[in-house]
Amino acid sequence: MAEVERRIYTREWTPGQSIPNEADLAIEFGCARVTVNRALRTLADMGLLDRRRKAGTSVALHPVSKATLSIPLIRREIEADGKTYHYKLLDQKIEAAPPTVTKPFGLSDGEPLLHVSALHSADSRPYVIEDRWINSKAIPHLAEISFTGVSANEWLLQNTPFTHGDIEFGAKNAHADEARLLGADPGTALFVISRTTWDQKTALTTVKLLFHAGYRKQTRL
Amino acid sequence: MAEVERRIYTREWTPGQSIPNEADLAIEFGCARVTVNRALRTLADMGLLDRRRKAGTSVALHPVSKATLSIPLIRREIEADGKTYHYKLLDQKIEAAPPTVTKPFGLSDGEPLLHVSALHSADSRPYVIEDRWINSKAIPHLAEISFTGVSANEWLLQNTPFTHGDIEFGAKNAHADEARLLGADPGTALFVISRTTWDQKTALTTVKLLFHAGYRKQTRL
DNA sequence: TAGTGGTCTAGACCACAGA
DNA sequence: CTGTGGTCTAGACCACTAA
Numbered sequence: 001m002a003e004v005e006r007r008i009y010t011r012e013w014t015p016g017q018s019i020p021n022e023a024d025l026a027i028e029f030g031c032a033r034v035t036v037n038r039a040l041r042t043l044a045d046m047g048l049l050d051r052r053r054k055a056g057t058s059v060a061l062h063p064v065s066k067a068t069l070s071i072p073l074i075r076r077e078i079e080a081d082g083k084t085y086h087y088k089l090l091d092q093k094i095e096a097a098p099p100t101v102t103k104p105f106g107l108s109d110g111e112p113l114l115h116v117s118a119l120h121s122a123d124s125r126p127y128v129i130e131d132r133w134i135n136s137k138a139i140p141h142l143a144e145i146s147f148t149g150v151s152a153n154e155w156l157l158q159n160t161p162f163t164h165g166d167i168e169f170g171a172k173n174a175h176a177d178e179a180r181l182l183g184a185d186p187g188t189a190l191f192v193i194s195r196t197t198w199d200q201k202t203a204l205t206t207v208k209l210l211f212h213a214g215y216r217k218q219t220r221l
Numbered sequence: 222m223a224e225v226e227r228r229i230y231t232r233e234w235t236p237g238q239s240i241p242n243e244a245d246l247a248i249e250f251g252c253a254r255v256t257v258n259r260a261l262r263t264l265a266d267m268g269l270l271d272r273r274r275k276a277g278t279s280v281a282l283h284p285v286s287k288a289t290l291s292i293p294l295i296r297r298e299i300e301a302d303g304k305t306y307h308y309k310l311l312d313q314k315i316e317a318a319p320p321t322v323t324k325p326f327g328l329s330d331g332e333p334l335l336h337v338s339a340l341h342s343a344d345s346r347p348y349v350i351e352d353r354w355i356n357s358k359a360i361p362h363l364a365e366i367s368f369t370g371v372s373a374n375e376w377l378l379q380n381t382p383f384t385h386g387d388i389e390f391g392a393k394n395a396h397a398d399e400a401r402l403l404g405a406d407p408g409t410a411l412f413v414i415s416r417t418t419w420d421q422k423t424a425l426t427t428v429k430l431l432f433h434a435g436y437r438k439q440t441r442l
Numbered sequence: 443t444a445g446t447g448g449t450c451t452a453g454a455c456c457a458c459a460g461a
Numbered sequence: 462c463t464g465t466g467g468t469c470t471a472g473a474c475c476a477c478t479a480a
Contacts, residue, residue, distance in 0.1 A: 009382045021465065032451045037466075047291075054459045054465045062294055062378070067388050070268075071286040071442075157283070161230045165442035167288050170435075171392035171410040189392040189410035197442070214391075221292075221386035221418070242446060253470045258447075275446045275478045 001039035003029070008048055008059050018058045019049075067219050071167070071193070074120045074128060074153050074209075083122040089148045090117040090181075094136065101133045104196055105203040114142060116152045119181055125212070126182045132207040139204060153207070156197075162204055165197035169217075172210070184213045191215045222260035224250070229269055229280050239279045240270075288440050292388070292414075295341045295349060295374050295430075304343040310369045311338040311402075315357065322354045325417055326424040335363060337373045340402055346433070347403045353428040360425060374428070377418075383425055386418035390438075393431070405434045412436045 004025075007013045019025075022040065026033040040057055043049045047066050051057045078085045096110040107113075114134040120127045132152050136142050139160055147155065172192045179186040190213060196206040225246075228234045240246075243261065247254040261278055264270045268287050272278045299306045317331040328334075335355040341348045353373050357363050360381055368376065393413045400407040411434060417427040 009384070011382065015379070023465090032453090033466095034452090034468090035450065037468085038449090041467090051466065052459075053457075053467080054461090054463080056465060062297060065292040065386070065388075067290045067292055069288045069290065069390075071288055073283055076283060158236070161232065163230070165286070166439065167286075167442055168437050168439045169290075169390055169412065170437040171412040173394075173408070173410040187394070187408055189394040191390070191392040195442075216389050216391040218387065218389045221388055221416075244446090253472090254447095255449090255471090256469065258449085259468090261447090272447065273478080274448080274476075275444080275480085277446060 001042060004039060004043060005048070008043075013059050015059050016061045018056050021056055065221050067221060069217060069219050071195075073157060074130070074151070078120070078122040078127060081122065084124070086121040086124060087151050088119045088121070089146075089151075090119055092116045092147055097133055101206060104206065105135055106201075107135075112136075116147055118147065118151055118153075120151065120153075127212055128215075129178060129181055129210040130207060131210065132205060134205045135203055138199065138202045152205075156205055160197075160199075160204055162197040162199050165195055168194040170194070174210070174213075178210055182210070182212045188213045191217070222263060225260060225264060226269070229264075234280050236280050237282045239277050242277055286442050288442060290438060290440050292416075294378060295351070295372070299341070299343040299348060302343065305345070307342040307345060308372050309340045309342070310367075310372075311340055313337045313368055318354055322427055325427065326356055327422075328356075333357075337368055339368065339372055339374075341372065341374075348433055349436075350399060350402055350431040351428060352431065353426060355426045356424055359420065359423045373426075377426055381418075381420075381425055383418040383420050386416055389415040391415070395431070395434075399431055403431070403433045409434045412438070 013019050020028070022033050022036045025036045029036065040049060040051065044051045044057075048060055049057050050060050072080070075085045075087070093115060094112050095115050097107070097113040097115070099109050101113065102109050102111050114136045116130070116132045116134065118130045120130060130151065130153055134142065134152065134156070145155065170192045172190050174182065174184055174186055174188045174190050176186045178190070179188060182190070191211040193209040194207070197204050234240050241249070243254050243257045246257045250257065261270060261272065265272045269281055270278055271281050293301070296306045296308070314336060315333050316336050318328070318334040318336070320330050322334065323330050323332050335357045337351070337353045337355065339351045341351060351372065351374055355363065355373065355377070366376065391413045393411050395403065395405055395407055395409045395411050397407045399411070400409060403411070412432045414430040414432075415428070418425050
């Protein structure tokens with residue numbers, strides 16, 4: 001794997017060029033084909049190679065960088081940063097959901113759903129506002145839960161298995177009340193993560209996370 | 222792999238719980254240990270399992286979601302969206318770099334580096350501002366290149382191999398000139414990607430991408 | 443020290459897709 | 462039709478690390 005990586009990096013094998021097949025590489029490197037397979041598969045996962053049956057393996061033309069972001073529990077993200085985590089429930093009630101929520105959920109407009117909002121803090125400085133809608137019908141025992149002690153973020157992740165989800169990163173100007181909660185000026189640019197999780201075809205919850213001004217999400221390539 | 226996934230999902234194996242070792246699973250499923258290994262390794266990559274030698278494999282306590290974002294060439298991102306790509310160089314000159322640039326590059330403050338800024342558009346609507354500093358000393362033939370026809374984004378990716386990079390996602394209020402270029406109001410929240418790429422220990426380039434208002438980066442979990 | 447995952451080998455059959 | 466990657470098997474040795 002290191003050798004193939006080196007050849008790509010040094011342009012010995014140039015983007016778009018086909019490379020020898022697994023069997024030939026196995027002979028060249030004096031190893032088993034499975035070993036070559038695993039190396040090439042890993043490099044293809046990283047986006048360095050394109051692989052197609054019969055057509056063979058070639059160096060990726062446009063090295064699509066793939067950034068893998070880890071999205072931990074908010075509490076853990078803060079604690080991993082060496083700060084003290086604090087959580088405060090702002091509101092929890094069943095209300096008529098707006099179309100922006102009911103639509104992806106496949107429910108009719110105005111359907112009553114559980115709406116929870118909360119503020120997570122790090123070292124007593126506001127960190128992120130959690131604004132969440134929960135499909136109360138799909139989650140048993142939900143009515144009995146109060147999110148005063150445990151955040152919905154944490155409770156759901158621990159108690160509600162999901163099969164898949166989608167996630168969206170963006171930016172948004174802070175409203176007056178959001179700004180107040182985060183201790184920023186109204187209009188400040190906030191980093192936003194929106195996430196919806198599903199169990200099979202049932203939407204479970206959708207959440208909008210409004211991070212404090214200056215928040216950055218980092219990773220390596 | 223599907224069966225293990227099912228057991229985790231149905232809470233048959235609960236978070237934190239140790240699961241049987243590879244050899245036992247191979248017997249249970251009537252397959253080779255390598256096959257179990259590959260399945261568990263893949264699930265561990267997905268963040269569902271924690272694996273440690275001697276300690277064994279356990280279901281991840283906090284299912285850290287990993288979102289994989291693909292960061293393609295700007296041109297390809299726009300074209301993949303079915304829109305017409307247009308590019309315009311705004312400025313290209315050698316100037317004294319500010320400390321925010323020289324510091325990560327390990328150069329002394331005020332060092333003259335190549336500064337390039339450009340606007341990428343989709344269907345003649347502003348899409349993203351590219352604001353880039355290039356380590357002219359580390360990249361041969363750079364002085365001869367004009368980024369009028371080909372964007373630095375594209376030229377560098379095609380011509381400059383890099384070993385690693387770091388990337389950062391955030392939000393920022395648009396300055397007056399940025400707002401003008403993007404056709405937005407000053408102060409509008411913009412989604413920002415900052416990226417620095419390295420060849421071994423040499424920084425090659427650092428770029429700040431200021432996306433148009435309303436831009437979202439999406440992926441699945 | 444010993445149990446666990448990490449990785450390798452040699453050989454095999456299969457599924458897909460290009461020619 | 463056929464070359465390619467996809468995946469499996471049985472067996473082996475190694476490297477790490479918890480006990």
